[in-house]
Amino acid sequence: MGVLPVAAGETGFTADLGRRHADLFEAFYQHPFLKGLREGSLAREQVLHYVGQDHQYLTAYVRCYGLGLALSPDREWMRFFHDGASVILGAESHAHEALCEYAGVSYEEAQVDHLAPSAQAYVDHMMAAGRDTLGVLLAALLPCPWTYLWAAARFTEEAPLAADHPFHGWWDFYAGRYETDKLAWTRSLLDRAAAEAGPAERERMERAFVASCHHEVRFWEMAWSLEDWTPPNGS
Numbered sequence: 001m002g003v004l005p006v007a008a009g010e011t012g013f014t015a016d017l018g019r020r021h022a023d024l025f026e027a028f029y030q031h032p033f034l035k036g037l038r039e040g041s042l043a044r045e046q047v048l049h050y051v052g053q054d055h056q057y058l059t060a061y062v063r064c065y066g067l068g069l070a071l072s073p074d075r076e077w078m079r080f081f082h083d084g085a086s087v088i089l090g091a092e093s094h095a096h097e098a099l100c101e102y103a104g105v106s107y108e109e110a111q112v113d114h115l116a117p118s119a120q121a122y123v124d125h126m127m128a129a130g131r132d133t134l135g136v137l138l139a140a141l142l143p144c145p146w147t148y149l150w151a152a153a154r155f156t157e158e159a160p161l162a163a164d165h166p167f168h169g170w171w172d173f174y175a176g177r178y179e180t181d182k183l184a185w186t187r188s189l190l191d192r193a194a195a196e197a198g199p200a201e202r203e204r205m206e207r208a209f210v211a212s213c214h215h216e217v218r219f220w221e222m223a224w225s226l227e228d229w230t231p232p233n234g235s
């Protein structure tokens, strides 16, 4: 087992989730695509496939924040979804721009208008969680920031990020202060929702969280293998 996503002594619903499913965080970290992001060794077409798909994924993620806004019981929850949506719409392209520079294209040129199968499955899962309770929705949304920020902190703490690392801007974005604060806020809202939920809802929350952790790993695999809708028999 590698580095746990939860600090010793942390308690609460999300700390339990992080400990129970640390193997999925490790699978995320060890995936060859993320290894390629660490080592700066990805093929240009893999980077481009990732950026095109992730742009679509982020659009869907903002839509899920819209579902969260509609389910919000008070203004703190509304501020969470409103601010989060605005950061994704405004700033997350910075991370992608570093990847586009590596591939030698503009962000606009890298965009695609459809989702690959694994990206579509992840988006459908999050949207379906938005038809359940606020707690289930947030549980489905949590692995997205948690896996990325945990991986970025782990990688940048192992050794300082070289100024000439080809994906410097990408790592820098996810290792940044704003994102870390936002993750802590997400976890505390979900901890509170879980404390108020009954056992059946908490079970659905955990299932939604685990599915999203799997989808995060599969998203790397989609990008790594250049997955698209071509039938396996090639027709």
Ligand SMILES: Cc1ncc(C[n+]2csc(CCO)c2C)c(N)n1
Pocket: 054, 057, 058, 061, 084, 088, 092, 143, 144, 145, 146, 148, 149, 179, 182, 216, 219
């Ligand atoms: C497949 C996929 N999963 C996670 C992220 C990372 N991410 C997306 S939105 C956001 C902010 C949420 O507060 C973060 C950290 C990504 N880019 N693509």
